[in-house]
Amino acid sequence: MKLKDKAILVTGSSQGIGLAVGLAMLREGAQVVFHSEKPMSKCGEVIKAIGTPNAFYVQADLSKEGEARRLVQVASERYGPLDALVNNVGTFREPELLAVAKKDFEAIFSLNVWSALEATQEYVRINQKAGRGGRILFSSSLNGTRSEPGHTLYDASKGALNALTRQLALELAQLGFTTAAVAPGLIETPLTDFGMKSDPAVREAIRKQIPIQRIGTIEDVAEWYVFLASDAAKYATGQVVAVDGGLDAQQMAFRPIAHSER
Template identity: 65%
Template sequence: MPLRGKKALVTGSSQGIGLAVARAYAAAGADVVLTSERPLEDCPEVRAVLADYPAAVYAQADLTQDGAAEELVNLAWDTLGGLDVLVNNVGTFREPAFLDLTRRHFDFIFQLNVWAAIAVTQAVVRRASAAGRGGRILFSTSLNATRSEPAHTLYDASKGAVNALTRQLAIELAPLGFTTAAVAPGLVETPLTDFGLKSDPLARKAVEDQIPIRRIATPEEIAGWYVFLGSDAARYATGIIIPVDGGLDAQQMAVRPITARERH
């Protein structure tokens, strides 16, 4: 129970990685607030977590709205009696082709992927500082922050910003007793990243062949890293970004024929 006694807020936790992180936190002994913009009746997987872990609660919050971050943090703080760990996980990548991008697309992606993390972090730090407490601030970034992917212009740029935010806040918030870290997954099996891969075996194999260990990650395999980073075992680590990608970042070219000359 590495998180026994910890109190955590996980944004974007109604599905995918965020849901897996919230469940893993509850299983590791933490009191957890799950949240997304969806009403609870539309989140059957969240209801399952709440049923399994009485110390877990859900708060609906649309973090693209002004003031929502402060309201969410105040609710989470008052419900749990404080916060020790914040997991900034909310985000999306849906966007048109580069030449079709507009300021509206930019504002939406950066508001959700970057500003929401800033706003929620500000609210947590203000509340904690007023109580004379520090804490741990974690971020969900992506391998896309450092390795580009077609049709992901704004997403990749926003995740690059999250990487920079993770490092900068390590410096900015250290005097206030906070540490930061980020997890940068590769491709993970979530509702957000299903490009028809479940229904198209050939397309799925083509993707898996790009991954050195030849499979797509499950959210649960990613969630364990958040548990470690939220625990006291990671208390001296700050400003770090951990890729969890099946070897993608270690690889220069994914699939390339090796000639006979190279073999000898």
């Protein structure tokens, strides 16, 4: 029960990593506020969790101005000042580079970066009024430091979250808040098919590029959020933790080793 009696909001938690994080935190004793832009009737796994008094759901479209602020307010009204805020919501859908327009930039950065900052601002305001600090976590990505074709705006937004994690660690330390980000590698979720389910050859080619030789699962990632939200991690702040099967440690996959190198 690493999170017993802690109140935590996880944005973007109706599926994938966010859902796994919320459920893992529930199992560890936390009161968890789940969230997505969809009505709860379309969030089957969340409906199961809501059957306990320690789970609550809020619908909010964080791409709209003020909705992230409202979400934090509702969550705080439900369980009191929150012990942790997990800024997980995000998207990677974007056009090819030469087709990218300002509206595409604004859509990605509004959801992936601004909503996290807006939620954090309200979280800090509410907790300050209550005379307490808290923990602020971000869902970054290995793409924040290792680029991938076709993800210009997404990669830039995750790089911004990494910078925000470090900057807020400095800005908020004296107020009693700490920050951290989890940067997953390739994790199998409803949003990350990339042909892995429909084409076994593609799946195998991807798997072979990962040093651990396995595509990550949402469970591989979720426990890191539990740890970072727990008191065991209270002295760590401003850190970005890669959970990637070794991808960040690898310069390039399948480079032939010349005889002269041996």
